[in-house]
Amino acid sequence: MTGETIPYIDLEKISEQFECNKLRNACEKWGCFRIINHSIPLTLMDEMKMVVVALHDLPMDIKKNNKDVIPGSGYFGPSVFNPLIESVGLYDMGSSQAIQDFCSQLNATPHQRQIMETYGILDADFEDWPCQYRINNYNFTSETIGSFGASAHIDSGFLTILQDDENVGGLEVMDNYGSFVSVAPFHGALLANLGDIARAWSNGRFCNVKHRVLCKEPTTRYSIATFMLGPRKGNVEAPKELVDHDHPLLYRPFTYEEYRTLRVSDNNDRDKFLQACEVLELLRLV
């Protein structure tokens, strides 16, 4: 253990050079940082949490109505490798039809729908990138302490914004030295994780952080992940400013869909999908 904790980025100061350098360093060294002083009201985060609890209180039969839109986007339940996690998902938050389908599959009330839409609007507009929501529920008991709620994995997209549980810890991220570091709960803060697309786009400069969730206490843990995946159209390709003699192009240009197909076909079930995988190696040039 190195004893280091993950960086904090203050969004109110992001126009200042110091904070900007901290952000860049966090992306390069950690691929992960806490976001404080963001513009999402605490009341909205708390209301969203209540919606999440209510949706997970639904009978499993109803949750199973939440079907995949793209592979792996819908409901998945406890499995052999990840027996403690259950999750519903929405792809993509920018489509009112997709929200409509999600809400009717889960019998969401107009109020719940409104909360989800308000929560989603804050990020669904980014460069017309599709955003995927995953609403996770970890069923932790005294018997499961020490086992994994989510096995170690790297997210596929560019950026994941996570509202992790404000009370229940267990999330761990891998540091520069290969040790897992706990992320302490922080009510009102968000967590940003960079995934494989960020690593490819940055020509290998940004870290695609490996992370996992460990059961530490016998209580239900909830989290809401917003995955900003990748461009809907066009290639993921490093900008020319990031490619030079000392930094040759590491990955061939590819579409997010191509990446996703590789990841899903290489990992033909959910358990494998959640594990760290080496799809980027298949796209590597040097």
Ligand SMILES: O=C(O)CCC(=O)C(=O)O
């Ligand atoms: O539950 C968490 O805190 C992490 C969830 C996660 O890593 C994911 O959904 O990809």
Ligand SMILES: [Fe+2]
């Ligand atoms: Fe993740």
